[in-house]
Amino acid sequence: MGLFKRKKSRQEKVADSDIETSTATINGNVDSNIDDSGDILSSLGDMPITEHLIELRRHLIKICVAVLVIFLALVGFSRELYDFLSDPLVAQLPANSTMIATDITSNFMAPIRLTVFVAAFFAMPYILYQIWSFVAPGLYKKEKKIAIPVLMSSIFLFYAGVAFSYFIVLKGVLKFFIMFAPQNVLPMTDIDSYLSFALKLFMVFGLTFEIPVVTLLLILTGVVSIQSLEDKRRYIIVGCFAVAAVVTPPDGVSMLMLAIPMWLLFELGLFLAKILIKEEHSPTLESDTGLNKE
Numbered sequence: 001m002g003l004f005k006r007k008k009s010r011q012e013k014v015a016d017s018d019i020e021t022s023t024a025t026i027n028g029n030v031d032s033n034i035d036d037s038g039d040i041l042s043s044l045g046d047m048p049i050t051e052h053l054i055e056l057r058r059h060l061i062k063i064c065v066a067v068l069v070i071f072l073a074l075v076g077f078s079r080e081l082y083d084f085l086s087d088p089l090v091a092q093l094p095a096n097s098t099m100i101a102t103d104i105t106s107n108f109m110a111p112i113r114l115t116v117f118v119a120a121f122f123a124m125p126y127i128l129y130q131i132w133s134f135v136a137p138g139l140y141k142k143e144k145k146i147a148i149p150v151l152m153s154s155i156f157l158f159y160a161g162v163a164f165s166y167f168i169v170l171k172g173v174l175k176f177f178i179m180f181a182p183q184n185v186l187p188m189t190d191i192d193s194y195l196s197f198a199l200k201l202f203m204v205f206g207l208t209f210e211i212p213v214v215t216l217l218l219i220l221t222g223v224v225s226i227q228s229l230e231d232k233r234r235y236i237i238v239g240c241f242a243v244a245a246v247v248t249p250p251d252g253v254s255m256l257m258l259a260i261p262m263w264l265l266f267e268l269g270l271f272l273a274k275i276l277i278k279e280e281h282s283p284t285l286e287s288d289t290g291l292n293k294e
Contacts, residue, residue, distance in 0.1 A: 059130040066126045071119035078111035081118055082191070085198055088171045092178045093187060100188045110191045117199055121162070125155050146220060154213045161209030162202045164261070170201060173254045197249070204247050208262055215269025220276065229270055237263050 074081065086099060093099075101107050120127070128151050139147060181187050218224050229236070244259035 056134060059134045063123070063127050063130050066123045067116075067119050070122050071115055074115050074119055075112070078115045082111040082114050082195075085114060086191070086194065088166075089174050089189060089194060092171070092174045093189075094178075097186050097188055099191050099194065101192075102190045103192065106190070106192050110195050114195060114199075117202075124158065128155060150213055150217065154210055157209040157213065158206045161206040164209070165201050165205035166198075169205065169254060169257045170198065172257065173201070173249060173251065176251050176253045177249075201248075201254075205258065205261075208258060209265060211262060211265040212269035212272060215266055216273050216276070219270075219273040226270065226273055226277070236266060240266070 090099065101110075103109075132147070132151055136144060136147070178187050215229070219226055219229070240262040241255070241259040244255045244262065248254040248258050
């Protein structure tokens with residue numbers, strides 16, 4: 001019995017050593033996977049907050065330099081840029097009407113303000129690239145694969161929104177306001193007022209066209225689900241009209257021209273989210289069926 005007990009204890013020791021070895025191997029694999037996926041995050045975690053701020057300042061300086069370079073290249077054409085912006089209004093004004101400047105500095109400052117906006121508009125891809133360069137080291141590979149198409153599509157959608165507001169919306173809105181002017185009133189718009197009105201319209205439509213990207217990100221990050229958005233579709237449509245009524249000028253034309261694209265862009269984001277989620281689940285289902293067959 002004593003010999004049997006000794007043999008049994010030796011077998012238990014061998015089994016214990018095998019378990020420890022396998023445990024160490026598993027832990028080593030897990031640690032290596034964690035190290036591989038978290039190399040960048042650990043390096044970022046070791047950086048003090050001052051280094052993060054220094055890195056952020058470096059990217060902001062590059063953004064400012066890029067906008068400044070484009071501004072200096074366009075400042076000589078500032079009057080031509082304002083003429084291009086004011087063409088939709090001038091085309092709608094009566095024969096004896098024209099634009100005016102109520103402030104002595106407006107003739108100079110309005111084209112300069114427009115040139116700054118145009119410089120930032122053209123520098124938008126580089127600005128988003130600098131933002132991406134600052135954020136990318138803290139992202140995983142899967143997140144980077146999603147982030148790059150999101151950035152590219154957001155640039156395209158912003159440009160599409162501004163172009164839509166200039167070539168389609170602006171003309172209709174100006175025609176609506178001038179058409180309702182009393183007969184005894186001769187419309188003469190101040191150049192500063194018109195510039196503020198147009199830039200606000202461009203920004204509203206540029207940001208509105210980002211709705212598919214926002215919808216897609218909310219679904220992919222798990223903040224909301226596709227089913228919940230589909231169930232609340234009627235409330236979202238009402239919300240689109242409510243937001244359009246608040247941010248657009250007080251007329252029905254601009255409200256409809258903003259609310260309807262908002263609704264259609266929301267549907268586009270929902271449709272793209274369904275496609276991406278199906279593509280993510282399909283490899284998992286195939287692997288599960290393969291294991292079940294084996």
